[in-house]
Amino acid sequence: MEKKSKIFFSVFFILIAISIAIMAYRFLYLKDYVIFLSEDEIPEVTLQSLIYGN
Amino acid sequence: MEIDQLRAACEWASTKFLIISENVFDPLIYYSHLIPLLPALILGIYVLSKGRKVLLNKIFAFITITFAFWSFFDLIVWATEKNHFTMFFWSTVNLLEVLIYAGCLYFIQVYIDGKDTSLKSKIIAGILLLPTIVLAATNFNLLGFDLSNCNRDAVEGPLSQFNYLIEIIFVIWIAIFAMNRLYVNKDKVKRTQIILVALGILLFLLTFSWGNIVGSLSDDWRLPQWGLLGMPVFIAFLTYLIVKFKFFNLKVIGAQALVLILWLLTVGILFLKTIETVRIITSITLVILLILGIQLVRSVKREVEQREKIQKLASDLEIANEGQATLIHFINHQIKGYLSKARIIFSELLTEPSYGPVTEPAKKMLETGQSGVKEGVDFVQQILKASDIEKGTIAYDIKSIDFKKLVIEVAAEMKPQALDKRLEFKFNIEGENFNIQADQNQLREAVKNLIDNSIKYTPSGKVEILLENKTDKVVLSVKDTGIGFDDALRAKLFTKGGRGEDSLKINVTSTGYGLAIVKGIIEAHKGKVWAESVGIGKGSTFFIELPI
Numbered sequence: 001m002e003k004k005s006k007i008f009f010s011v012f013f014i015l016i017a018i019s020i021a022i023m024a025y026r027f028l029y030l031k032d033y034v035i036f037l038s039e040d041e042i043p044e045v046t047l048q049s050l051i052y053g054n
Numbered sequence: 055m056e057i058d059q060l061r062a063a064c065e066w067a068s069t070k071f072l073i074i075s076e077n078v079f080d081p082l083i084y085y086s087h088l089i090p091l092l093p094a095l096i097l098g099i100y101v102l103s104k105g106r107k108v109l110l111n112k113i114f115a116f117i118t119i120t121f122a123f124w125s126f127f128d129l130i131v132w133a134t135e136k137n138h139f140t141m142f143f144w145s146t147v148n149l150l151e152v153l154i155y156a157g158c159l160y161f162i163q164v165y166i167d168g169k170d171t172s173l174k175s176k177i178i179a180g181i182l183l184l185p186t187i188v189l190a191a192t193n194f195n196l197l198g199f200d201l202s203n204c205n206r207d208a209v210e211g212p213l214s215q216f217n218y219l220i221e222i223i224f225v226i227w228i229a230i231f232a233m234n235r236l237y238v239n240k241d242k243v244k245r246t247q248i249i250l251v252a253l254g255i256l257l258f259l260l261t262f263s264w265g266n267i268v269g270s271l272s273d274d275w276r277l278p279q280w281g282l283l284g285m286p287v288f289i290a291f292l293t294y295l296i297v298k299f300k301f302f303n304l305k306v307i308g309a310q311a312l313v314l315i316l317w318l319l320t321v322g323i324l325f326l327k328t329i330e331t332v333r334i335i336t337s338i339t340l341v342i343l344l345i346l347g348i349q350l351v352r353s354v355k356r357e358v359e360q361r362e363k364i365q366k367l368a369s370d371l372e373i374a375n376e377g378q379a380t381l382i383h384f385i386n387h388q389i390k391g392y393l394s395k396a397r398i399i400f401s402e403l404l405t406e407p408s409y410g411p412v413t414e415p416a417k418k419m420l421e422t423g424q425s426g427v428k429e430g431v432d433f434v435q436q437i438l439k440a441s442d443i444e445k446g447t448i449a450y451d452i453k454s455i456d457f458k459k460l461v462i463e464v465a466a467e468m469k470p471q472a473l474d475k476r477l478e479f480k481f482n483i484e485g486e487n488f489n490i491q492a493d494q495n496q497l498r499e500a501v502k503n504l505i506d507n508s509i510k511y512t513p514s515g516k517v518e519i520l521l522e523n524k525t526d527k528v529v530l531s532v533k534d535t536g537i538g539f540d541d542a543l544r545a546k547l548f549t550k551g552g553r554g555e556d557s558l559k560i561n562v563t564s565t566g567y568g569l570a571i572v573k574g575i576i577e578a579h580k581g582k583v584w585a586e587s588v589g590i591g592k593g594s595t596f597f598i599e600l601p602i
Contacts (some may be wrong), residue, residue, distance in 0.1 A: 033137070
């Protein structure tokens with residue numbers, strides 16, 4: 001495997017590891033997330049709504 | 055407070071070992087997760103262990119191990135009653151899922167092209183994956199936890215839809231890549247391999263996507279569980295490739311693969327409770343058994359036919375070898391006869407006065423001729439003897455003999471030969487009682503060959519003979535300062551014709567049969583023969599050990 005590919009994969013796997021670490025920190029340690037108690041509270045957020053607005 | 059009350063009202067069961075819980079209402083969920091996970095993990099680790107530095111093996115291990123984590127984390131999501139576990143494992147599952155698709159694309163590219171893919175292709179795939187990796191921990195991935203109606207689900211954000219989109223892009227990329235290479239490649243075997251790998255991967259990814267997309271859109275996650283069985287289908291395709299084409303350079307026979315699959319399916323049935331699901335799984339098992347069974351029977355039939363063919367060839371070869379050996383034996387006997395006649399003629403001419411006076415120059419010529427013929431007779435004699443020993447046609451006349459007396463006589467006989475070469479010749483005896491059960495004539499020949507070997511392969515220096523009594527055995531050692539040998543030659547020393555490359559420079563008349571004869575005779579007396587040397591040019595010591 002050439003050197004550039006090795007650098008690419010190193011960066012790639014570091015990003016994945018950081019992402020999982022942040023998820024663990026946020027959800028398992030801080031328990032930082034919204035709890036929806038009724039269906040009405042759940043917002044309708046889709047790709048289309050993000051792109052074109054609600 | 056309100057949340058705790060709602061949670062309590064839901065009466066969720068507690069979970070043991072992360073995955074064992076009554077919350078998993080259908081045992082099919084355990085089956086659909088653990089059955090694909092096990093073969094994937096086993097094959098992934100096995101393939102990696104067989105080629106840790108091979109890129110294709112590493113990619114395959116990445117896919118299967120990521121899939122195993124995906125299945126396990128997904129099972130935790132099904133089982134857990136803890137909100138934060140659901141949030142963490144659900145978001146991780148979303149991330150791992152796209153990595154499996156990217157891994158499959160990389161796998162097929164490297165497999166078909168037989169080399170690493172270009173950096174450009176990696177960067178394009180990396181850019182597609184970047185939003186999923188960077189935004190995995192944000193609200194774009196999961197909006198929150200849905201406690202309404204005791205759902206126990208995470209609410210997916212827009213990133214999950216983006217993930218499905220790039221999964222579809224990866225599937226299309228794989229299909230177009232495989233079709234392109236199929237079009238370009240003309241080799242029939244390679245084309246079959248491309249079709250099988252591409253079909254296996256696409257079936258796996260499509261069933262996998264179908265399961266998740268249907269689940270996500272319909273909010274019913276029971277039916278899509280069957281989508282996970284796409285992995286065993288992929289494994290089955292790969293297993294077929296391993297058996298048929300030695301994929302990953304693995305040598306696995308159909309029987310091994312079939313036994314493993316049947317074992318896993320049978321174990322899987324233990325997870326099922328309802329007779330309906332048992333029927334479904336048994337039907338799948340029967341179909342797999344039918345397909346692989348036919349393949350296995352064919353393969354066994356082919357192997358039996360090949361074995362029979364090899365046995366016949368071996369038998370024919372043995373007959374041909376025997377015929378050749380008999381012919382060589384016969385030729386050697388004839389040559390020995392002619393040489394013996396010639397030796398008698400030379401001898402008569404030299405000694406019998408009735409043939410008239412022999413002039414001095416003629417006498418020298420006749421003596422040279424007589425000596426040459428004698429060497430020829432000895433040469434043929436050795437080959438015939440080694441052949442007889444190998445065939446076991448020598449009859450040993452075993453009697454009680456004094457081995458010390460025998461060695462003294464042989465040493466005395468050989469001493470002039472050593473002195474002629476200006477070698478120092480030493481002979482020592484340690485201990486008493488050298489009476490052994492042996493064939494005197496055969497043993498004499500063995501001892502003579504051993505000493506003769508040392509003298510012939512020692513250009514200068516000395517030859518030392520030592521005879522020792524070691525309680526229940528006698529040991530004769532012949533130590534010389536000759537050409538010695540290395541480890542490579544050690545293995546060949548006592549075989550027929552087993553001489554070193556340099557030995558002919560020292561002893562041009564060597565047959566290479568002398569030590570083979572010694573070994574044959576000594577072993578027939580339940581003894582041992584071996585040799586030691588520090589290295590080439592550093593002398594050697596030959597040993598004979600015989601029981602008392």
